[in-house]
Amino acid sequence: MQTVLLFLITGLFAGFMLRRLPRLLHRADQAASLAVYLLLFFLGLAAGLQPEILSAIGPTGFYALILSLAATAGSILLVWPLYPLLFKTQKKSPDQKIR
Amino acid sequence: MSSFKIIAAFFAGLGCALLLPFFQKLPAETLSSMALYLLLFLVGVSIGGRRETLQMLRGIRPSLLLLPLMVASGSILAPGLVAALFLPLSFQEGAAVGAGMGYYSLSSILITKISGETLGLIALLSNIFREILALTMTPLLVRYCGRLSGIAAGGATAMDTTLPVIVRFTGKEFAIIAVFSGLVLTLCTPVLVTAILSYGA
Numbered sequence: 001m002q003t004v005l006l007f008l009i010t011g012l013f014a015g016f017m018l019r020r021l022p023r024l025l026h027r028a029d030q031a032a033s034l035a036v037y038l039l040l041f042f043l044g045l046a047a048g049l050q051p052e053i054l055s056a057i058g059p060t061g062f063y064a065l066i067l068s069l070a071a072t073a074g075s076i077l078l079v080w081p082l083y084p085l086l087f088k089t090q091k092k093s094p095d096q097k098i099r
Numbered sequence: 100m101s102s103f104k105i106i107a108a109f110f111a112g113l114g115c116a117l118l119l120p121f122f123q124k125l126p127a128e129t130l131s132s133m134a135l136y137l138l139l140f141l142v143g144v145s146i147g148g149r150r151e152t153l154q155m156l157r158g159i160r161p162s163l164l165l166l167p168l169m170v171a172s173g174s175i176l177a178p179g180l181v182a183a184l185f186l187p188l189s190f191q192e193g194a195a196v197g198a199g200m201g202y203y204s205l206s207s208i209l210i211t212k213i214s215g216e217t218l219g220l221i222a223l224l225s226n227i228f229r230e231i232l233a234l235t236m237t238p239l240l241v242r243y244c245g246r247l248s249g250i251a252a253g254g255a256t257a258m259d260t261t262l263p264v265i266v267r268f269t270g271k272e273f274a275i276i277a278v279f280s281g282l283v284l285t286l287c288t289p290v291l292v293t294a295i296l297s298y299g300a
Contacts, residue, residue: 004259007136008278011143018148025148032141036263037108039138040234042131043260044112047227049127060217063186064196064224067178071197071225072232072252074177076244078169079251086162087246 105264106235138263146266146274155275163276167283170251171291174200178225191295192218198291199226200254200284201233201261206292213296229254233261241268250277255288257281 018024115122146152174197182193192214199206203226211219233256237249249269253261258281266274 003136004139007139008143008262011140012147012152013143014140015144015147015149016152018144019150022148025145028141028144028148032138032145032263033267035134035138035141036267037104039131039134039260039263040105040108041112041115042127042134043231043234044109044114045116045122045125046112046127046131047109047231048113048116049123060220061224063182063188064221065228066181066186067193067196067221068225068228068232070177070181070193071174071200071229071254072236074173074175074197075170075251075254076173076240076248077177078173079166079247080245082165082169083245083247086165 105238109231109235135260139259142263142266142274146271149271151272152275155272159275159279163279164283166247166250166276167280167287170254170280170284171198171200171287173251174198174254175291175295188218188221191298195292195295196222196225198288198295199229200256200288201226201229202255202285202288203227203230206288209289209292210296213293230256230260233257234264237261237264238268246270246273250280253277253281255281255284258285 015025015028112127116127175194176197178197179190179194182188182196183190186193195210195214196206196218199210199222203223206226207219207223210222229252233249233252233254237252240248240252246269249261249265250257250273253265256262257265257277262274262277262281265277269277
């Protein structure tokens with residue numbers, strides 16, 4: 001957790017220092033998009049190498065899946081009404097890309 | 100289509116690990132940590148370079164605690180109810196698994212210690228699934244289930260693993276909020292899991 005925050009804060013600081021160089025920042029954005037796929041590939045790899053992963057096929061895995069769907073759905077449902085409550089004044093940012 | 104690409108990347112990794120001996124020699128944990136750190140640095144750079152970030156930091160207010168509070172409530176109550184009604188598990192067991200908030204390493208160790216191997220394994224898989232769900236479904240969720248749904252689905256992982264995906268599809272102006280919510284949940288997870296399982300014990 002400390003390492004996670006360290007990298008994030010270092011990045012924030014570097015970004016702040018480079019704020020006058022939009023082209024470089026844009027490159028960082030592009031690199032981040034690519035790195036997402038890289039991370040997902042490695043996460044899949046790590047999951048596949050866990051000895052427990054094979055128990056995902058069977059009742060244990062099925063219960064786990066149901067519970068994770070429930071947790072995800074439950075948290076989304078309860079958070080839904082918060083958006084107008086907490087972020088009423090916020091507009092959609094123009095640079096939001098949905099590709 | 101990005102949801103599909105993200106899912107494809109994950110399953111490509113999973114398939115390689117299961118089928119190709121070459122990939123089984125790779126230190127996957129280390130590689131994924133390194134990719135994550137690189138990604139967090141890049142996300143940091145891209146947020147840090149924006150003028151709006153300072154405003155966002157000033158915008159952290161006590162009412163924002165409602166966000167992790169609601170994520171935690173939903174993550175605990177829904178699996179508890181589902182477990183009690185539809186699965187051969189008690190409300191308490193389902194709730195404890197849900198209280199992991201996607202923080203699978205810690206929650207599965209805690210639950211194994213308190214309730215034994217079987218529930219510990221369910222907790223491990225369930226919280227891994229939750230992380231995968233958040234990573235892969237965020238593009239769709241944000242589009243159809245409200246702007247905050249990515250942050251909600253990510254749970255404790257909204258501060259690290261799922262942050263890059265959340266930032267990309269929810270918008271950069273929510274990066275600080277995602278980290279805040281994830282951080283609060285990460286700190287609460289051990290307390291909640293332990294509290295739920297020791298209740299009445």
